[in-house]
Amino acid sequence: MFFNSKNIEAIQLKSLLRITRAISHVRDLNSLITLLASETSKVLDVERSTVFLHSSKTDELWSYVAEGESEEIRFSASHGIAGSVFRSEKTLVLNDVSKDQRFNKAIDKTTGFITRNMITAPIINPSRVCIGVFQVINKKDDNFTTKDVHFLEIVSSETAVTIENVRLLESRERMFEDLIKALTVSIEARDPLTAGHSFDVTFLSGKIADYMNIDCDIKEAIYYAALLHDYGKIAVPDSILKKPGTLSEDETAILRKHVHHTKIILSSIEFEGKLEQVPLFASQHHERIDGKGYPDGLKGDEISIGGKIIAVADVFEALTAKRHYREPYSLKKTLNLLIDGIGTQFDRKAVLALRDYFIDIGKLSAEEVPVD
Amino acid sequence: MFFNSKNIEAIQLKSLLRITRAISHVRDLNSLITLLASETSKVLDVERSTVFLHSSKTDELWSYVAEGESEEIRFSASHGIAGSVFRSEKTLVLNDVSKDQRFNKAIDKTTGFITRNMITAPIINPSRVCIGVFQVINKKDDNFTTKDVHFLEIVSSETAVTIENVRLLESRERMFEDLIKALTVSIEARDPLTAGHSFDVTFLSGKIADYMNIDCDIKEAIYYAALLHDYGKIAVPDSILKKPGTLSEDETAILRKHVHHTKIILSSIEFEGKLEQVPLFASQHHERIDGKGYPDGLKGDEISIGGKIIAVADVFEALTAKRHYREPYSLKKTLNLLIDGIGTQFDRKAVLALRDYFIDIGKLSAEEVPVD
Numbered sequence: 001m002f003f004n005s006k007n008i009e010a011i012q013l014k015s016l017l018r019i020t021r022a023i024s025h026v027r028d029l030n031s032l033i034t035l036l037a038s039e040t041s042k043v044l045d046v047e048r049s050t051v052f053l054h055s056s057k058t059d060e061l062w063s064y065v066a067e068g069e070s071e072e073i074r075f076s077a078s079h080g081i082a083g084s085v086f087r088s089e090k091t092l093v094l095n096d097v098s099k100d101q102r103f104n105k106a107i108d109k110t111t112g113f114i115t116r117n118m119i120t121a122p123i124i125n126p127s128r129v130c131i132g133v134f135q136v137i138n139k140k141d142d143n144f145t146t147k148d149v150h151f152l153e154i155v156s157s158e159t160a161v162t163i164e165n166v167r168l169l170e171s172r173e174r175m176f177e178d179l180i181k182a183l184t185v186s187i188e189a190r191d192p193l194t195a196g197h198s199f200d201v202t203f204l205s206g207k208i209a210d211y212m213n214i215d216c217d218i219k220e221a222i223y224y225a226a227l228l229h230d231y232g233k234i235a236v237p238d239s240i241l242k243k244p245g246t247l248s249e250d251e252t253a254i255l256r257k258h259v260h261h262t263k264i265i266l267s268s269i270e271f272e273g274k275l276e277q278v279p280l281f282a283s284q285h286h287e288r289i290d291g292k293g294y295p296d297g298l299k300g301d302e303i304s305i306g307g308k309i310i311a312v313a314d315v316f317e318a319l320t321a322k323r324h325y326r327e328p329y330s331l332k333k334t335l336n337l338l339i340d341g342i343g344t345q346f347d348r349k350a351v352l353a354l355r356d357y358f359i360d361i362g363k364l365s366a367e368e369v370p371v372d
Numbered sequence: 373m374f375f376n377s378k379n380i381e382a383i384q385l386k387s388l389l390r391i392t393r394a395i396s397h398v399r400d401l402n403s404l405i406t407l408l409a410s411e412t413s414k415v416l417d418v419e420r421s422t423v424f425l426h427s428s429k430t431d432e433l434w435s436y437v438a439e440g441e442s443e444e445i446r447f448s449a450s451h452g453i454a455g456s457v458f459r460s461e462k463t464l465v466l467n468d469v470s471k472d473q474r475f476n477k478a479i480d481k482t483t484g485f486i487t488r489n490m491i492t493a494p495i496i497n498p499s500r501v502c503i504g505v506f507q508v509i510n511k512k513d514d515n516f517t518t519k520d521v522h523f524l525e526i527v528s529s530e531t532a533v534t535i536e537n538v539r540l541l542e543s544r545e546r547m548f549e550d551l552i553k554a555l556t557v558s559i560e561a562r563d564p565l566t567a568g569h570s571f572d573v574t575f576l577s578g579k580i581a582d583y584m585n586i587d588c589d590i591k592e593a594i595y596y597a598a599l600l601h602d603y604g605k606i607a608v609p610d611s612i613l614k615k616p617g618t619l620s621e622d623e624t625a626i627l628r629k630h631v632h633h634t635k636i637i638l639s640s641i642e643f644e645g646k647l648e649q650v651p652l653f654a655s656q657h658h659e660r661i662d663g664k665g666y667p668d669g670l671k672g673d674e675i676s677i678g679g680k681i682i683a684v685a686d687v688f689e690a691l692t693a694k695r696h697y698r699e700p701y702s703l704k705k706t707l708n709l710l711i712d713g714i715g716t717q718f719d720r721k722a723v724l725a726l727r728d729y730f731i732d733i734g735k736l737s738a739e740e741v742p743v744d
Contacts, residue, residue, distance in 0.1 A: 165537045165541075168541055169537075169540055169541055169544065171644045171645065172541065172544040172545060172548060173544060174642060174644070175548060175641060175642060175643060175644060175647070176544060176547060176548050176551065178640065178641040178642050179548065179551055179552070179641050180551070181640070182637050182638070182640045182641050183555050183637075185637070185640070186603070186606045186607065186633075186637050187606070189606070189607055190606070190607075231558070234558045234559070234561070234562070234606070235558065235561055235562075237610055238609055238610040238611070239610070261558075265554050265555075265557070265558050266554070268550065268553070268554045268557070269547060269550040269551050269554050270546055270547060270550050271547060272543045272546070272547060273543065275547070
């Protein structure tokens with residue numbers, strides 16, 4: 001027994017190391033909790049682990065991860081062992097569940113699984129709120145020990161931290177995205193005729209990026225850059241922005257300055273990590289492959305991938321939308337114009353990606369938009 | 373020895389539980405790492421633990437937490453045991469440092485501490501970049517064991533995850549704040565005469581909140597609400613916003629709608645947690661205690677604390693700033709006007725807080741701004 005328990009402890013330390021390392025390398029919450037569950041089952045030598053989270057809306061516990069079950073398990077948070085631990089916030093060890101009145105036989109009946117013994121530990125978040133329970137079921141060949149309880153409590157504490165960190169980060173990311181969308185809406189609210197333009201450009205840029213197999217992180221930067229590409233228009237006076245007729249040379253120069261403003265404004269934001277290139281992408285959407293664009297007259301691959309993609313989406317959206325001075329172009333006419341502009345105004349791959357997208361969704365046939 | 377090692381392991385599991393729980397309840401990075409270091413010293417029975425982080429700018433290792441040292445330790449990342457582990461990214465156990473050529477005696481000379489033995493483990497972040505090393509020094513009465521190494525590697529992995537999570541969250545928070553500042557600047561850029569207004573209102577709101585002992589989380593919401601309080605002006609046409617003369621009744625009505633726009637725009641952002649009240653605070657800065665304000669004509673405590681504070685800061689800033697139609701008011705005149713408005717236009721506590729602030733920084737005496 002001493003040897004045995006000693007070995008278990010050695011295994012447990014090693015497992016904790018493996019778990020902690022894994023946590024530090026996985027970002028997706030579901031994979032993380034699945035990993036925590038499977039490692040825990042291995043270390044504690046149990047048949048399965050289940051992580052139940054609490055839904056405050058319905059006051060139910062539901063299986064976020066349930067080893068061996070493909071269907072979600074869901075029940076009232078005032079029922080069963082899990083409900084009892086959830087409410088008391090105290091770990092419960094049962095070496096024979098059949099002797100405990102709280103045991104909810106209905107779940108075994110539904111799943112066909114037979115529960116013999118279990119430890120159920122509360123998952124308590126940093127604000128000291130219980131957010132669920134971690135359950136290990138059916139220790140093989142033995143009873144649960146105090147050390148098993150300690151181990152499960154460590155893992156359940158890790159689970160709480162992990163969930164909280166992911167939730168906090170997601171909440172901040174959501175707020176960041178909301179804020180950018182809100183300011184995009186508010187900029188466009190100045191001119192009802194162009195309202196929705198940036199959102200359409202964002203959608204199309206995403207499709208082009210998909211068809212070009214752009215890396216996920218770069219796609220996220222393109223997403224924000226597309227939403228923000230016209231933000232600099234905030235510095236363009238109403239008299240020019242909303243002018244129904246043709247702009248004078250001076251007025252055009254002022255309007256074109258919006259790209260410069262976009263760059264200046266966005267550069268004041270310390271976009272970090274995968275979003276680092278947002279200001280660059282956003283401020284290059286009027287550059288042209290032949291170097292005749294603005295503001296910097298960049299050529300070919302001097303233009304960033306984001307700049308090339310947003311340029312195509314931007315012109316496409318502008319041509320197919322109604323403007324103060326003309327009716328919208330047809331899809332066929334617009335795509336053919338973009339194809340004509342390949343190598344002069346536009347990047348070849350970006351135009352072909354957009355063409356492929358519209359062919360794939362059945363909006364037109366390849367013959368209608370021929371490419372050399 | 374068996375008993376001993378068994379006990380150590382039992383202690384280690386319990387300690388890990390304590391550490392993991394502590395991590396889940398502390399948000400401040402320095403406290404967290406300090407806690408990790410002191411717990412590790414206790415469990416491994418060593419004289420001190422040190423966490424060195426790498427500065428990529430200077431390619432140095434510096435002591436983020438150094439038990440027993442009040443001064444920062446800093447040296448080139450290519451020197452000493454720490455530098456060697458940092459570069460190799462492999463844990464190194466030395467039961468007699470004097471036998472290792474890499475050992476940097478200079479640090480002991482500076483600190484007066486005598487290093488006998490140590491384990492140094494790399495701290496590797498989720499992107500698999502080594503960001504520092506975790507060092508435990510001078511095991512009391514014994515040599516280091518493999519289990520000690522496992523334990524230190526777990527702790528150093530925890531350290532990596534913790535640092536990464538805090539950094540990621542801080543990076544998102546910084547970007548969020550930058551974005552809000554950038555849009556505040558860009559809104560105000562439309563009218564040079566009011567540029568800086570929102571930042572001044574934000575600064576003053578912060579001072580008022582300080583003097584009212586407002587809770588830290590509420591203060592953060594007030595901070596963002598103050599930055600954003602005039603964001604709705606984006607929907608007000610240039611012709612009204614920049615009009616030098618008096619506004620007509622209709623124009624005034626349109627200008628006043630900016631509060632409504634602020635509310636609508638901000639409500640589309642899912643402000644969460646401590647920032648939940650940002651839209652509410654921002655859209656109540658023209659309410660009055662006597663119910664004669666707008667947009668909702670709220671009275672007394674129907675107005676949120678944020679609304680009351682920003683209202684005072686907003687009027688103060690407007691009166692002390694130059695406008696199209698008049699010169700700035702003096703500090704004394706402005707504060708006396710605010711004091712006159714207590715109970716009708718303004719909240720008493722908010723006005724007195726602002727008054728106390730200016731008296732404290734010596735801008736005027738209590739006699740110059742008497743209160744009944």
